[in-house]
Amino acid sequence: MTRRPRKAIxxxxxxxxxxxxxxxxxxxxxxxxYEGWSYSTGIGGGLQIAPNGMHVLAEIGLASELIRSGExxxxxxxxxQNGARLGSIHRNxxxxxxxxxxNMRRATLNEALVDKAWSSCVEVHFxxxxxxxxDRADRPIVATFTDGSTAEGDFLIGADxxxxxxxxxxxxxxxxxxDTGLVxxxxxxxxxxxxxxxxxxxxxxxxxxxxxxxxxxxxxDPAQGAMWWSTQxxxxxxxxxxxxxxxxxxxxxxxxxxxxxxxxxxxxxDAAENIVVTDTLDVATLPTWSRGRTLLIxxxxxxxxxxAGQGAxxxxxxxxxxxxxxxEDEELQTTFERFEAERRPRAERIVAIARRNxxxxxxxxxxxxxxxxxxxxxxxxxxxxxxxFMYAYNPCEPTSRPRTSTRRDPLAA
Ligand SMILES: Cc1cc2nc3c(=O)[nH]c(=O)nc-3n(C[C@H](O)[C@H](O)[C@H](O)COP(=O)(O)OP(=O)(O)OC[C@H]3O[C@@H](n4cnc5c(N)ncnc54)[C@H](O)[C@@H]3O)c2cc1C
Numbered sequence: 001m002t003r004r005p006r007k008a009i010x011x012x013x014x015x016x017x018x019x020x021x022x023x024x025x026x027x028x029x030x031x032x033x034y035e036g037w038s039y040s041t042g043i044g045g046g047l048q049i050a051p052n053g054m055h056v057l058a059e060i061g062l063a064s065e066l067i068r069s070g071e072x073x074x075x076x077x078x079x080x081q082n083g084a085r086l087g088s089i090h091r092n093x094x095x096x097x098x099x100x101x102x103n104m105r106r107a108t109l110n111e112a113l114v115d116k117a118w119s120s121c122v123e124v125h126f127x128x129x130x131x132x133x134x135d136r137a138d139r140p141i142v143a144t145f146t147d148g149s150t151a152e153g154d155f156l157i158g159a160d161x162x163x164x165x166x167x168x169x170x171x172x173x174x175x176x177x178x179d180t181g182l183v184x185x186x187x188x189x190x191x192x193x194x195x196x197x198x199x200x201x202x203x204x205x206x207x208x209x210x211x212x213x214x215x216x217x218x219x220x221d222p223a224q225g226a227m228w229w230s231t232q233x234x235x236x237x238x239x240x241x242x243x244x245x246x247x248x249x250x251x252x253x254x255x256x257x258x259x260x261x262x263x264x265x266x267x268x269x270d271a272a273e274n275i276v277v278t279d280t281l282d283v284a285t286l287p288t289w290s291r292g293r294t295l296l297i298x299x300x301x302x303x304x305x306x307x308a309g310q311g312a313x314x315x316x317x318x319x320x321x322x323x324x325x326x327x328e329d330e331e332l333q334t335t336f337e338r339f340e341a342e343r344r345p346r347a348e349r350i351v352a353i354a355r356r357n358x359x360x361x362x363x364x365x366x367x368x369x370x371x372x373x374x375x376x377x378x379x380x381x382x383x384x385x386x387x388x389f390m391y392a393y394n395p396c397e398p399t400s401r402p403r404t405s406t407r408r409d410p411l412a413a
Contacts, residue, residue, distance in 0.1 A: 005154035005293075005332055006030055009143050011130045011166050016298030016315035017159035018113035021122040022060050023323030031122055034143065034151060036129035036160075039114075044106035045186040045276040046218040046227025048073060048203070051391045053313025054099035056320045059396045062112050063099065069112075070104030071217040071225075074202050078380065080373045081208040083262040087380035089387075097391045103203065103218040103227060105188070109312075125151075130160065133169045135292040155293040155332055157322075159315070162281050164300035170291040175284035180305055180358055182280040183239055185254065186229030189271040191217060194226045197264040206262060207373065210363040213258060213265050228268045231280070231307075231361045232257055239279040250275050280305050282355065285348060290336035297322060302347035307357035310350045310390055317395040318343060324398065350390055 013035035021031035078086040094100040140152035158166025203216035211232035283303040298315035
């Protein structure tokens with residue numbers, strides 16, 4: 001195993017990939033990114049980066065830009081579908097955790113990260129879909145892409161998301177993504193729609209007897225500055241089938257599903273265009289995050305269903321922590337083991353919270369929904385305190401890192 005690796009192959013130009021490349025470059029390690037899709041702009045819906053993720057964006061010099069092109073969310077307010085207020089959480093994030101929670105378009109984040117990678121002299125190769133990895137002793141590690149081309153490096157980082165091919169190399173018989181039975185449907189509407197409804201700089205989220213609807217400002221753009229999303233039971237229909245319905249039929253489906261829900265939900269649905277549909281996937285705990293000279297980070301290592309709003313922030317944290325460990329110039333295998341030992345307990349705790357939150361968005365009986373709403377009213381303040389550990393963590397600060405591996409079932413290199 002190379003003692004001082006100089007060149008990283010990074011698979012995936014989503015969130016973890018570009019940030020890892022930028023930070024490795026700073027640590028004196030060359031990184032080239034290989035992304036399966038062609039370069040494109042304006043893709044995807046909205047998301048929120050929590051204070052723990054914003055620390056990393058600040059570290060790479062993007063926090064102010066993304067705050068300007070996004071929208072700080074001062075709270076998360078919950079309602080029932082008939083308009084009863086259930087509670088408010090995540091107030092004063094900036095004061096409490098040193099960075100705010102920021103709503104933004106996924107495309108804005110992704111484009112800023114790729115631009116930053118380019119300006120950091122990171123090579124970013126598009127239309128390079130990983131097919132397989134060859135890791136033979138005394139030779140560089142080789143990634144082969146579906147077009148037959150190859151790339152060589154001293155190690156390989158799998159930042160290729162929930163459908164990771166690198167994960168299959170690391171855990172050939174390991175778990176595969178599974179559908180959680182919920183589908184996410186969302187997009188953007190004009191800011192004026194929320195402004196006219198008197199919505200402040202926060203996220204409002206509504207629980208129904210079945211499903212969930214959220215919205216909030218996400219950019220200064222008057223035409224598309226408000227994001228919205230509906231999470232609902234998929235009843236076995238996959239995202240591709242929903243997508244094939246087209247905007248008009250999807251809007252009718254949403255109108256029927258959210259009929260009678262509190263304002264401004266019906267108006268948001270009426271104004272929706274270019275609707276984005278996503279499966280809500282999860283992956284069971286992996287036996288190991290690394291094998292030989294390959295390491296998984298982000299969703300490839302610990303896919304997080306979206307219900308804790310933390311998947312992107314965890315991906316940012318991973319990139320930061322890995323780069324700090326790489327600076328210590330230990331054997332690659334030691335670095336990978338230390339990375340996993342440090343990151344796994346936190347990631348798995350948050351994945352478990354996301355699973356639990358997802359269960360509140362399923363189908364309830366009228367009595368079940370009433371009980372859930374009463375429970376939420378009582379428990380939200382406690383739940384909020386129980387989630388503070390997610391935001392209070394600053395991954396850019398050096399910490400004492402555990403040295404013991406937490407691997408479940410180490411695979412031979
Ligand atoms: C509907 C929805 C809403 C969400 N909302 C939030 C939120 O508000 N806040 C939050 O923190 N998180 C949210 N998440 C989760 C968050 O999006 C993910 O956790 C995050 O994107 C993970 O980042 P990543 O870099 O690991 O993977 P990704 O962002 O998925 O990037 C992986 C990249 O790898 C590429 N790739 C895949 N396979 C290959 C291959 N074989 N070869 C080359 N390239 C490949 C992909 O094209 C992609 O560009 C949400 C997720 C969903 C589905």
